[in-house]
Amino acid sequence: MSTTLSPSAARVQALLDSIGLGHHVVEHEGSTRTSEDAANSVGCEVAQIAKSLIFRTKETGRPVLVVASGANRVDEKAVGRLIGEKIERADPEFVRESTGFAIGGVPPIGHAVPPLVLIDDDLLRLETIWAAAGTPNAVFRLTPADLVSMTGGRVESVRKA
Incomplete structure (x- = not known):
């Protein structure tokens, strides 16, 4: 782990500092690009990885952020129904x-264009989760409640059956 954050990770840390809940970005030597890599790096279950997936609405071209449990695949049709537009x-x-x-490094906060945000309801069953922090090897630890308050996201069932 590095003591000096890369520019993208430092940008996420500055955002977290402005929120003021005491979250800290950690950069690892190895990749945290996949949920499995991230879980191995931080020593948690794959389900505890809050992966940020970006979709695009088909008609209006808006960004949609789905923050899903690392153990789940996202049901894109369900997401489209939830937001009222195909993605x-x-x-x-x-x-x-x-x-x-x-x-591989998209955090759940600080996006250039504010996205529509849906949060996988499976994440809310966990005590702590880990999210990407700006680079493919940076993460930060948070609670599901922190994720909801930081993003303003709607908690929904987005898991593919």
């Missing part, structure tokens, strides 16, 4: 433009 997977360019971060 599609976002390409890396759209992800970077709308969030300001690259895929």
